[in-house]
Amino acid sequence: MPTTQQRARALKILDGLAERFPEAKIELDFRAHDPWQLLVAVVLSAQSTDAGVNKVTPALFAALPDVRAFAAATPQQVEGYIKSLGLFRNKAKSLVGAAQAIVAKHGGEVPRARALLEELPGVGAKSAAVIVANAFGEPAIAVDTHVGRVSRRMGLTTNDDPSKVEADLTALLPRERLLEAHHSLIWHGRRICHARKPRCEECPIERWCHKVGVEPPATRARPLKRPARPARRETAPRR
Numbered sequence: 001m002p003t004t005q006q007r008a009r010a011l012k013i014l015d016g017l018a019e020r021f022p023e024a025k026i027e028l029d030f031r032a033h034d035p036w037q038l039l040v041a042v043v044l045s046a047q048s049t050d051a052g053v054n055k056v057t058p059a060l061f062a063a064l065p066d067v068r069a070f071a072a073a074t075p076q077q078v079e080g081y082i083k084s085l086g087l088f089r090n091k092a093k094s095l096v097g098a099a100q101a102i103v104a105k106h107g108g109e110v111p112r113a114r115a116l117l118e119e120l121p122g123v124g125a126k127s128a129a130v131i132v133a134n135a136f137g138e139p140a141i142a143v144d145t146h147v148g149r150v151s152r153r154m155g156l157t158t159n160d161d162p163s164k165v166e167a168d169l170t171a172l173l174p175r176e177r178l179l180e181a182h183h184s185l186i187w188h189g190r191r192i193c194h195a196r197k198p199r200c201e202e203c204p205i206e207r208w209c210h211k212v213g214v215e216p217p218a219t220r221a222r223p224l225k226r227p228a229r230p231a232r233r234e235t236a237p238r239r
């Protein structure tokens, strides 16, 4: 269990990020209060950027507006709309399979339980956490590459395994702020705490961060000393 001091530091970090990113939210587009469209966007976002997903979903959702339309479609139909994304064939197959399972087993409603979501094709633990937190307001924090990286740097966890990172963050942070923490950590990782060059000099929570594994900025390299000029050779006077 974390100590009171560890919890207090984690709260300072959360408050600092909330002040810096008050508008932090999920960056995938989907119809409000539509867990199916959120699920589709989340499945499509695996190894693709949110911006890339947002480019293809308007036409996809116009053609296939709900879970029953996806269940009746063929993977090839879905592929036609998502070809610009990586792994598009697998994703199309997963989405049609997930829609068919939701219609067959859950009466056409996206299940609210993480374990049931994880049974759907294309939906892993991280995606299930994103869906239950964003669509159903459940206290969950999905650990993606940004959340894991910045949490380790800040010293909020020492774990690499996403499920262990999630457990550490859940123990440190108030349950009602887990979704907010998820969004702020992602926004922070995308905008300031970059993987290769974290911009610590403009970081709002620098004083609370342990900077685990972060190289101090390189000290200015000293100019190399010029090699001494070779002494002029005396030449014999011409005769």
Ligand code: SF4
Pocket: 150, 153, 154, 192, 193, 194, 198, 199, 200, 203, 204, 205, 206, 209, 210, 211, 214
């Ligand atoms: S101080 Fe640096 S390493 Fe720590 S969270 Fe901020 S940007 Fe990342």
